[in-house]
Amino acid sequence: DTGVSQDPRHKITKRGQNVTFRCDPISEHNRLYWYRQTLGQGPEFLTYFQNEAQLEKSRLLSDRFSAERPKGSFSTLEIQRTEQGDSAMYLCASSTTSGRMDEQYFGPGTRLTVT
Amino acid sequence: DAKTTQPPSMDCAEGRAANLPCNHSTISGNEYVYWYRQIHSQGPQYIIHGLKNNETNEMASLIITEDRKSSTLILPHATLRDTAVYYCIVRVGSNAGNNRKLIWGLGTSLAVNP
Numbered sequence: 001d002t003g004v005s006q007d008p009r010h011k012i013t014k015r016g017q018n019v020t021f022r023c024d025p026i027s028e029h030n031r032l033y034w035y036r037q038t039l040g041q042g043p044e045f046l047t048y049f050q051n052e053a054q055l056e057k058s059r060l061l062s063d064r065f066s067a068e069r070p071k072g073s074f075s076t077l078e079i080q081r082t083e084q085g086d087s088a089m090y091l092c093a094s095s096t097t098s099g100r101m102d103e104q105y106f107g108p109g110t111r112l113t114v115t
Numbered sequence: 116d117a118k119t120t121q122p123p124s125m126d127c128a129e130g131r132a133a134n135l136p137c138n139h140s141t142i143s144g145n146e147y148v149y150w151y152r153q154i155h156s157q158g159p160q161y162i163i164h165g166l167k168n169n170e171t172n173e174m175a176s177l178i179i180t181e182d183r184k185s186s187t188l189i190l191p192h193a194t195l196r197d198t199a200v201y202y203c204i205v206r207v208g209s210n211a212g213n214n215r216k217l218i219w220g221l222g223t224s225l226a227v228n229p
Binding site for chain 1: 159220
């Protein structure tokens, strides 16, 4: 399967703990996006990378959130000192600048539950 | 990016065409219309996009009005597997520029009934 993969698929953690999610984009895609989705809502943009450069961050991305893409391939999203309000589905997407319209292809998501 | 308005829910009989409307009255001249769908507990899936001409691919057809203020996504022969939330999004389509994020509304929840 050459699609976007995310790991883990599910994560349950206690409030105050740190969590890290991983996203592996489609191999030739140089853009990578993180979104967050709560129940009944559409996805909300968090941040995006072009290669290893983080080009845009949402105001939703508080100081407790950090994302990296060190070699321009996979990316990690870390949440420090988790809160119950962080419970959501975290979605990763990738796209390519060689594509005409920059369609984003999404992974299956990581569902985070903070207890 | 312009905002979109979609009905919250629709029903369709299996085998019939599903026509999903979207209003985007403030769309700019360089903004494209994108459609994605999200099946329950899965990540969103790209369906189709267009600027001003009607578009068709293996999944769906996109009809954009001449004034570009609204569009309709057509699933010609809906199946049970098409039950999903369908999102209409407008965004600048060019690869130039830094504003690459997608801004999502609540979408239309389509139920295809046997």
